Amino acid sequence: MFDNNAIVSVRDQIANQLRADIINGTLIENTKLKEHALAERFGVSRGPIRDVLLQLSKEGLLVSKNNCGVSVNTAPDTSLQPLMINIRIDIESFALKTIANTLDDKDFSYLEELLLKLQKAFEQQDYALVTDLDISFHRFFVYKAGGEDLVNLWQPFIYRMRMNYKRLDTADACIDEHQGILNALKNNDSKSAVKALKANIK
Amino acid sequence: MFDNNAIVSVRDQIANQLRADIINGTLIENTKLKEHALAERFGVSRGPIRDVLLQLSKEGLLVSKNNCGVSVNTAPDTSLQPLMINIRIDIESFALKTIANTLDDKDFSYLEELLLKLQKAFEQQDYALVTDLDISFHRFFVYKAGGEDLVNLWQPFIYRMRMNYKRLDTADACIDEHQGILNALKNNDSKSAVKALKANIK
DNA sequence: AAACAATAGATTGTTAACAATAGCCAGTTG
DNA sequence: CAACTGGCTATTGTTAACAATCTATTGTTT
Numbered sequence: 117m118f119d120n121n122a123i124v125s126v127r128d129q130i131a132n133q134l135r136a137d138i139i140n141g142t143l144i145e146n147t148k149l150k151e152h153a154l155a156e157r158f159g160v161s162r163g164p165i166r167d168v169l170l171q172l173s174k175e176g177l178l179v180s181k182n183n184c185g186v187s188v189n190t191a192p193d194t195s196l197q198p199l200m201i202n203i204r205i206d207i208e209s210f211a212l213k214t215i216a217n218t219l220d221d222k223d224f225s226y227l228e229e230l231l232l233k234l235q236k237a238f239e240q241q242d243y244a245l246v247t248d249l250d251i252s253f254h255r256f257f258v259y260k261a262g263g264e265d266l267v268n269l270w271q272p273f274i275y276r277m278r279m280n281y282k283r284l285d286t287a288d289a290c291i292d293e294h295q296g297i298l299n300a301l302k303n304n305d306s307k308s309a310v311k312a313l314k315a316n317i318k
Numbered sequence: 319m320f321d322n323n324a325i326v327s328v329r330d331q332i333a334n335q336l337r338a339d340i341i342n343g344t345l346i347e348n349t350k351l352k353e354h355a356l357a358e359r360f361g362v363s364r365g366p367i368r369d370v371l372l373q374l375s376k377e378g379l380l381v382s383k384n385n386c387g388v389s390v391n392t393a394p395d396t397s398l399q400p401l402m403i404n405i406r407i408d409i410e411s412f413a414l415k416t417i418a419n420t421l422d423d424k425d426f427s428y429l430e431e432l433l434l435k436l437q438k439a440f441e442q443q444d445y446a447l448v449t450d451l452d453i454s455f456h457r458f459f460v461y462k463a464g465g466e467d468l469v470n471l472w473q474p475f476i477y478r479m480r481m482n483y484k485r486l487d488t489a490d491a492c493i494d495e496h497q498g499i500l501n502a503l504k505n506n507d508s509k510s511a512v513k514a515l516k517a518n519i520k
Numbered sequence: 521a522a523a524c525a526a527t528a529g530a531t532t533g534t535t536a537a538c539a540a541t542a543g544c545c546a547g548t549t550g
Numbered sequence: 551c552a553a554c555t556g557g558c559t560a561t562t563g564t565t566a567a568c569a570a571t572c573t574a575t576t577g578t579t580t
Binding site for chain 3: 327328329362363365366385387
């Protein structure tokens with residue numbers, strides 16, 4: 117996940133693209149996705165496409181009915197939102213507490229760089245990239261604390277939640293909140309980090 | 319999920335079988351699963367098998383490395399267990415509170431029947447079935463409260479947790495705990511239901 | 521005209537052959 | 551003797567054709 121080898125499988129590339137389209141609203145709710153059309157779009161056969169659709173269904177972004185194809189899932193019912201927020205906070209607080217005092221300079225510069233890119237993405241109004249970087253920032257903690265394993269449990273929540281608020285905070289607030297988390301980590305102050313996190317998740 | 323049509327896709331049948339094998343310990347950690355062998359075992363081609371492996375990887379029961387096949391995942395690190403227990407309780411408490419006062423006789427008799435089967439499975443020492451029925455009991459709440467959507471978020475946690483304790487409680491304790499939840503629901507006492515739930519999850 | 525049945529088209533589910541890749545073992549070289 | 555290169559085998563990744571299923575339309579019947 118955070119190793120040097122930047123090779124990404126065809127499947128993951130397609131999955132990332134479709135995920136982005138759904139989260140950004142390019143693909144609207146209930147849109148039916150046809151395997152053949154997607155295969156043509158990405159220049160592969162239907163096999164890998166089916167893999168991707170299955171994957172995204174497991175993540176909750178798509179819903180699939182037997183022999184009836186898959187379509188873009190509706191945003192989760194708002195009644196679920198408080199629950200999902202709680203769980204995100206549970207997981208990410210756990211992560212922050214776990215990794216506090218274990219980060220080195222390389223980790224910090226990775227996060228700093230992420231925030232710089234985030235700032236730039238805001239300036240260029242590239243909101244797809246904003247979302248991507250935002251998620252990457254949080255994923256870093258989760259991965260550090262619980263590895264691929266915990267990331268797999270955590271990811272569906274964040275993806276599903278993102279379907280609800282297409283509109284993001286103002287740039288300044290978002291950057292500040294993330295910077296708050298990062299600063300607290302630098303000071304080995306996990307309590308403040310969690311506090312900053314809670315301000316960020318809503 | 320709980321509708322009459324009992325038709326289950328080939329994919330799901332195979333997935334259920336493999337899941338059971340992993341949770342029950344028939345398939346031990348780090349066992350490498352070969353697509354061709356599985357295809358032969360289940361009498362299908364490699365296509366559906368690949369789908370299943372991808373699905374179970376998303377659930378965390380398997381891990382997959384590019385071009386290197388999939389193998390049975392190790393049980394989650396014990397440091398994650400408190401977190402996972404919390405989240406299960408979060409979700410299932412939410413579910414119990416949500417559905418309290420909404421259940422009808424049909425629901426209750428479904429749950430009663432489940433407990434009867436559970437008792438029988440214990441008597442016959444069919445622990446695979448015990449696990450299955452236990453999970454079904456809890457899934458009922460979660461589905462009622464949040465539909466397929468919430469089930470998808472919840473399921474990976476329960477599967478992953480089940481990898482840790484192969485050994486189940488004694489029959490009596492397990493039945494009693496579930497009966498406690500059911501009784502509280504019948505009395506529309508969601509508070510007691512949650513309390514009984516917390517006793518059950520550990 | 522409304523309801524039902526049959527048919528045609530489109531779409532997914534499955535299969536088997538083909539291509540690419542990783543791991544392993546032998547043979548070679550310093 | 552250790553380390554490396556090369557090819558071989560086993561396994562996964564991909565493809566395109568075929569089978570099964572669903573949707574919609576059209577035609578028939580009452």
